[in-house]
Amino acid sequence: MSAAIRVLVVDDEALICSFIEDALCDGGFEACSVHSGEVALSTFRDGREGCRALLTDVNLGSGISGWELARQIREITPGFPVIYMTSASAPDWKSQSxxxxxxxxxPFTPAQLAAAVSQLLDTGLSPG
Incomplete structure (x- = not known):
């Protein structure tokens, strides 16, 4: 059995991170959760976690936004898979993403989250 794909999860709210970790785990993924864009960037640059996708909230409090985080990660690794989560910033997606x-x-369900990650990574998992 191959190791689960690790997803770098960035959200400044611990409860949301916990919900996302459970949803990813149920979907067959592993979560590496951090609470700011700056920590996410250093975790990504460090590379020890071996994350294969970014799942980030758009509004991350006082530091860099999810939009900016994704742009910086893409400068390091072009084509790196990015999923944004937002409630208020959805209209900005086309211009900012x-x-x-x-x-x-x-709000989204755990199944919607796992499906979005699977679709983006195209993990090739065929339905049971």
Whole structure:
């Protein structure tokens, strides 16, 4: 059995991170959760976590936004899979997002989240 794909999860709210970790786990993924864009960037640059996708809230409090985080990660690794989560910033997605990204609007179900990650990564998992 191959190791689960690790997803770098960025949200400044611990409860939401916990919900996302459970949803990803149920979907067959692993979550590496951080609470700010700056920590996410250093975690990504460090590379020890081996994350294969970014799942980020757009509004991350006082630091860099999810939009900016994704752009910086794409400068390091072009084409890196990005999923944005937002409630209020959905209208900005077309102008602010990186190419080929996915947006899921809060609130979402665990199944919607796992499906978005699977679709973006095209993990090739065939339905049971």
């Amino acid at each position: 990186v190419d080929g990204s996915v947006l899921i609007e809060k």
